[in-house]
Amino acid sequence: MADTITLLIEPLPADADVSRLEATFHEVDETAPALRVGELSTQRGDGIFETIGVVDGHAQETRPHLDRLRNSARICELPEPNLPQWEAAIARAVAALPPTGEFALKLVLSRGVEHGPAPTAWLHATRAADFGAARERGIRVVTLDRGYARGTAERAPWLLMGAKTLSYAVNMAALREAKRRGADDAIFLTSDGYVMEGPTSSVILRHGDVWSTPAPSGAILHGTTQLSLFEHLATTGRDTEYRDIPVHDLLTADAAWLVSSVRLAAGVVELDGSPMPYDAEETRELNAYLLSPRD
Template sequence: MPETVTLLIEPVPADARDVDLASTLREVDAAAPALRVGELSTQRGDGVFETLAVIDGHAQETGPHLDRLRNSAVICELPEPNLAQWRAAIDRAVASLPDRGQWALKLVLSRGVEHGPAPTAWLHASRAADFSAVRERGVAVVTLDRGYAHDAAEHAPWLLLGAKTLSYATNMAALREARRRGADDTIFVSSDGYVMEGPTSSVILRHGDVFSTPAPSGAILHGTTQQSLFEHLAATGRATEYRDIPIAELGTADALWLVSSVRLAVGVTRLDGASVSYDAAETREFNDYLLSPRD
């Protein structure tokens, strides 16, 4: 069985019918050249992506990830992806992977080569890092100013804040800054005093019996894992809410989590150098759910 799978995808229009989707997918050696020098995803980060987990042969949250890929493409004025084609690519990649273990599957849709006739697209699957230890012990985080107000997207849509774009340099810089400060991760906060998200995760707080997350807006990427976990919480009789969360509430929460597609749920143990409440049992319950098959 391979350690990686890479598929190049020849995009077809979203409304295309009677297309042999298998013929639009081409598997390539991950170590071989596959993109041209003029590819705008590498030159300018001009594209969108999704990363979903494959656990024991099951692609997690395929529908929500594809819906978000389409939403990101619309925001970035890219051609709308044909979701049936992307689902076929996911199915083909998953069928090539071992049945057991955890994998990260990245979908990329780019504007293509500058002045070229069409977008480029590909899928790459590789083994996921082992996050079992960090899921158990938790993470230390620092808060960092994201540099704009929590309602910035309403006034500056060209910032593309609601899209999952390939322009991740700021997010990676924030993680490096967190490590310089002796922490593992970051929670972005807005310049006007509200909790936003992590560079690669959504934020969930619990006060008493109520779980909350920042209200979806154009400035916050609506997390697929967070939505799935909220559905689980609601189904098990627990209260959830979306709202604007002042920064001060991070310090008063009974528990804090960062959740994402591959790392899943990790509890926060320290915030800006201070210890915070950590619920190990609830974190394990969250991850038991998130490791189960989810469509």
């Protein structure tokens, strides 16, 4: 079994017959040409994606990721994806990967070739980076102004702030800026001082016994890992809440985490150069849950 697999997918309409799904995707060599020069995903970042963690042969929370892919497609006015088709492609890819270890499986749906007749889609899975140090020892984080005030997404929906688009240049620039400042990651703030999210993660805080995350809005991508953790916390008797979080509450938290599908839960040990309380035992418990099979 190889550590990587790439499937090109012929996207079906959402209501199409799904009796012969295998005929709609095929494996290609990752070194072989696969996209045309006119492809809008590479020319303009005009498309959407999801990244699913695969742990010991199990794709974590496939359906929540596909539901979010569908929501992103609606926001971006792309054809609605056929979810059974994507589920079948994911199952095919996972079956081709080694049965042990952690992998990152990326789904991409693009507007296709300019003036072309149909969207382009593919799936690529590869072994995940080793995030053991981030999970065990935590990460240093800086806050960065996202440049938008609260309510911008509602006033300007064409900014596509609630969609997981391929236009990630700003997010990657934020990570580079964090590293220039001696940190590992960043947390975006609104221009009027409220917590949003990380460039590739969701923010979770704990004050006393209450766990909180920024209230869902059109400006924040609702994280699948954050949702799963809140379900876990609720079933284990802990209080959770969605609310507007001013930056002061970030600074005074008893603990804070950035959570995502592949790195999982990374505790914040330093914020803007100042130490943050870090709960190693609680972080291990969160990651033990996130590494368990989850649908």
